Amino acid sequence: MERLLGDLKPGERAIIERIEGGGALRRRMMDMGIVPGVELEVVRCAPFGGPLQIRLKGYYLAMRRGECAKIKISETYRVNETYPGYIQHPLASR
Amino acid sequence: MKIALVGNPNVGKSTVFNALTGSNQQVGNWAGKTVERKSGLIKRANQQIELIDLPGTYSLTAYSQEEIITREYILREKPDVVMAMIDASNIERNLYLVLQIMELSPRVVIGLNMMDLAQSAGITINTTQLALALNVPVVEIVAAKGKGIEEFLTEAIRVGMLELDPLQGEVSYPEELEQRIRAMEGQLADNAEVTRYPLRWLALKRLERDPEIGQEWKSSTPKSRNSKNKDACCDPGDAVNYELVETVALPGDELLQTYEAEGWGKDQFEMAFADAKYKYISQILPSFRTHENPSKPTWTDLLDKWVLSPIWGYPIMFLVLGIVFWGSFVASAPIGGAVSQGMAWAADVIVSILQWGHAPDFLQSLVRDGIFAGVGAVLAFVPQIAIFFAFFSFMQDSGYLARAAFLGDRFMQLMGLHGKSFFSLVSGFGCNVPGIMATRTLEDPKDRLITMLINPLIPCVPRLGVMSAVVAAFFPGSRGSVVMVSLLLLSMILVMFSALFFRRVVKQTERSAFVMELPLYHIPTLRNILLPTWQKTYSFLRRAWTFILVASIVVWVLSSYPQGVSMNATWAAKMGGWLSFIGEPLGFDWRIMVAIVFGFTAKETTLSTLGILYGVAANASQSIAQAMTGAMTPLRAYTFLVVYMLYIPCLASVVTTYKESGSLGWTSFGVAYNLILSFVMGWIVFHGGLALGFQ
Numbered sequence: 001m002e003r004l005l006g007d008l009k010p011g012e013r014a015i016i017e018r019i020e021g022g023g024a025l026r027r028r029m030m031d032m033g034i035v036p037g038v039e040l041e042v043v044r045c046a047p048f049g050g051p052l053q054i055r056l057k058g059y060y061l062a063m064r065r066g067e068c069a070k071i072k073i074s075e076t077y078r079v080n081e082t083y084p085g086y087i088q089h090p091l092a093s094r
Numbered sequence: 095m096k097i098a099l100v101g102n103p104n105v106g107k108s109t110v111f112n113a114l115t116g117s118n119q120q121v122g123n124w125a126g127k128t129v130e131r132k133s134g135l136i137k138r139a140n141q142q143i144e145l146i147d148l149p150g151t152y153s154l155t156a157y158s159q160e161e162i163i164t165r166e167y168i169l170r171e172k173p174d175v176v177m178a179m180i181d182a183s184n185i186e187r188n189l190y191l192v193l194q195i196m197e198l199s200p201r202v203v204i205g206l207n208m209m210d211l212a213q214s215a216g217i218t219i220n221t222t223q224l225a226l227a228l229n230v231p232v233v234e235i236v237a238a239k240g241k242g243i244e245e246f247l248t249e250a251i252r253v254g255m256l257e258l259d260p261l262q263g264e265v266s267y268p269e270e271l272e273q274r275i276r277a278m279e280g281q282l283a284d285n286a287e288v289t290r291y292p293l294r295w296l297a298l299k300r301l302e303r304d305p306e307i308g309q310e311w312k313s314s315t316p317k318s319r320n321s322k323n324k325d326a327c328c329d330p331g332d333a334v335n336y337e338l339v340e341t342v343a344l345p346g347d348e349l350l351q352t353y354e355a356e357g358w359g360k361d362q363f364e365m366a367f368a369d370a371k372y373k374y375i376s377q378i379l380p381s382f383r384t385h386e387n388p389s390k391p392t393w394t395d396l397l398d399k400w401v402l403s404p405i406w407g408y409p410i411m412f413l414v415l416g417i418v419f420w421g422s423f424v425a426s427a428p429i430g431g432a433v434s435q436g437m438a439w440a441a442d443v444i445v446s447i448l449q450w451g452h453a454p455d456f457l458q459s460l461v462r463d464g465i466f467a468g469v470g471a472v473l474a475f476v477p478q479i480a481i482f483f484a485f486f487s488f489m490q491d492s493g494y495l496a497r498a499a500f501l502g503d504r505f506m507q508l509m510g511l512h513g514k515s516f517f518s519l520v521s522g523f524g525c526n527v528p529g530i531m532a533t534r535t536l537e538d539p540k541d542r543l544i545t546m547l548i549n550p551l552i553p554c555v556p557r558l559g560v561m562s563a564v565v566a567a568f569f570p571g572s573r574g575s576v577v578m579v580s581l582l583l584l585s586m587i588l589v590m591f592s593a594l595f596f597r598r599v600v601k602q603t604e605r606s607a608f609v610m611e612l613p614l615y616h617i618p619t620l621r622n623i624l625l626p627t628w629q630k631t632y633s634f635l636r637r638a639w640t641f642i643l644v645a646s647i648v649v650w651v652l653s654s655y656p657q658g659v660s661m662n663a664t665w666a667a668k669m670g671g672w673l674s675f676i677g678e679p680l681g682f683d684w685r686i687m688v689a690i691v692f693g694f695t696a697k698e699t700t701l702s703t704l705g706i707l708y709g710v711a712a713n714a715s716q717s718i719a720q721a722m723t724g725a726m727t728p729l730r731a732y733t734f735l736v737v738y739m740l741y742i743p744c745l746a747s748v749v750t751t752y753k754e755s756g757s758l759g760w761t762s763f764g765v766a767y768n769l770i771l772s773f774v775m776g777w778i779v780f781h782g783g784l785a786l787g788f789q
């Protein structure tokens with residue numbers, strides 16, 4: 001089943017498979033390190049359906065749900081439930 | 095020698111730049127843009143060096159104004175050496191930019207900053223190995239503590255003095271890409287462009303169909319650097335304009351078409367190149383970086399657990415904003431008062447000198463009531479603005495501003511705005527001038543413009559002061575707070591409505607994305623706060639004083655001529671009379687129209703103007719408002735409050751909008767919009783109220 005980054009819950013990780021759409025938005029994502037094959041983790045969501053805080057490549061990024069819905073992911077798995085953001089094993093570089 | 099400092103936002107570039115140039119800085123704007131341009135001249139080892147601090151950027155593909163400037167500078171000005179700063183605690187993404195720079199600039203030196211932060215996060219970086227992997231000199235720095243900065247510069251100068259370009263490392267692209275790049279290189283090899291740019295870079299950009307390659311630009315410097323009005327600090331810097339000289343058609347069109355047919359279009363190449371760079375970085379990463387105990391939460395993780403928490407995030411934000419507000423707009427009041435008093439005192443001194451010299455009365459009045467009163471009213475804002483900017487720099491440098499944008503984004507999204515607009519709009523409650531200036535953090539020029547245009551609809555502290563005095567007089571007791579809240583709600587609704595409306599008026603090709611880094615928390619250095627505060631305040635004054643002076647004189651002339659008549663016979667009163675046809679449908683008499691006209695210089699003067707017109711002693715806001723109760727019904731007062739809250743905020747904010755947007759058209763549009771909106775709303779309120787039977 002195809003899943004989107006926006007479907008992830010805090011504390012879940014996934015590998016980026018594909019980025020939909022093009023233009024400036026995709027280029028922007030590329031500049032920030034969002035390319036296929038990269039592993040990322042949703043750390044938390046802002047309340048009231050606000051943006052998501054995402055961790056990748058050892059830094060944090062904020063992205064709106066609308067933008068997260070453009071990112072197809074695969075291989076999701078949970079990290080620590082009680083402490084989102086608390087990493088048990090390092091995020092692999094790729 | 096020309097040296098450019100390049101790096102991601104927040105890597106500590108300004109810290110290094112400030113340490114190297116000290117007070118020999120020239121701060122201005124890039125030609126036609128509201129992005130700060132900072133350069134400085136330094137002397138080292140008999141070399142005159144022009145150091146330029148380029149705006150922080152994540153890549154050299156053009157996205158935001160900042161990135162376009164950085165890219166154009168490297169492309170067109172070709173600095174002799176590029177000092178590329180990277181953040182050791184976030185080296186993977188930072189190296190992406192470095193790889194792009196290395197493809198374009200033959201002489202690069204890397205400054206590895208934030209070594210202290212990396213260390214505390216358990217990251218060790220073997221500098222020698224990093225230098226080996228990229229074949230580029232690397233210098234370790236802790237900019238905040240001043241460590242390694244001089245060495246960084248020395249290394250850059252050494253590289254700049256080399257006879258031949260050093261051999262830098264290259265990204266190894268996967269075979270299928272490499273073949274295509276080679277083929278393109280073969281086509282381009284004989285082209286004249288190769289003398290200007292590295293062949294590989296040209297080939298890559300040609301495959302990406304970058305529109306700018308093949309264009310030759312000439313820089314035309316309009317003013318000479320040694321112009322007369324050179325200040326010790328904060329020279330506006332000379333704006334360099336570029337002119338397109340010619341566009342060369344580059345070979346390789348057929349090759350591009352073949353690739354297109356094979357499924358390798360512009361987008362595919364772009365993506366593949368980015369992907370290859372990231373792959374390359376992760377390949378070389380293990381050779382120089384070790385990350386011990388990565389599961390240990392950092393300071394940032396621990397702080398964010400509170401600061402971004404769904405429960406505590408908003409209370410903390412309100413607390414922070416409360417402190418900022420209190421500090422800039424409440425605690426600064428005595429300083430502002432002192433400035434006004436100082437101005438009044440200076441006016442008295444000058445007037446007494448004039449009297450001693452038997453200067454004519456009109457001159458004395460011009461000096462005291464025109465120039466000093468008008469300019470003083472604006473100068474009284476300056477402490478507010480300065481203190482606000484100090485807080486602003488602190489929040490930006492510490493990393494909190496990005497968090498506030500994260501939390502506020504949801505509400506901004508409702509208005510079709512960016513999370514970063516949130517702070518500008520909230521600042522507007524303090525004073526619209528810094529609120530408008532705070533839009534600079536927005537990347538998209540259209541978002542910036544919209545935020546700037548709606549900012550005046552937010553009532554600032556001085557306006558709120560006048561409003562609450564009037565409310566207290568007309569609506570005593572608990573009714574007053576209901577009325578006040580209803581006014582604030584109205585302003586919120588209109589802000590939201592106007593944002594959506596402007597979104598339609600301002601043409602935007604592509605909606606800006608909200609993809610924003612949440613940097614690690616830093617403790618800002620004192621210099622990083624005080625220096626920009628001084629520069630911003632100074633440049634505000636420098637740019638605005640002529641406007642303010644002229645406008646003060648105009649208002650003075652209108653309100654004191656013809657000479658010797660009472661206030662209700664002056665030209666201004668006549669204007670109020672003409673304008674009463676606008677006011678009449680709203681139930682306003684000419685006095686209110688005059689007060690509205692005069693409120694333009696500074697809205698807090700409205701009460702004292704009304705005081706004079708109603709014949710009450712000035713400076714007793716309570717009694718002035720009381721006097722108004724005799725002349726107006728509560729409904730009319732409420733209508734007045736609505737119009738007062740919404741019409742053009744003040745001269746200083748209009749000037750700021752003009753300076754920040756750089757467009758007279760948009761500024762006039764904003765003013766007209768405010769005027770029309772305020773009177774239309776006033777009309778609706780008045781007639782709606784009458785229809786509902788209020789009096």
Ligand SMILES: Nc1nc2c(ncn2[C@@H]2O[C@H](COP(=O)(O)OP(=O)(O)O)[C@@H](O)[C@H]2O)c(=O)[nH]1
Nearest residue numbers: 104105106107108109208236237238491618619
């Ligand atoms: N811990 C630490 N903080 C630093 C270092 N260098 C700069 N900073 C801080 O990082 C923040 C951003 O620096 P700044 O020079 O404004 O970055 P710029 O956006 O690249 O110009 C400031 O709060 C600095 O005080 C460093 O080496 N270590």
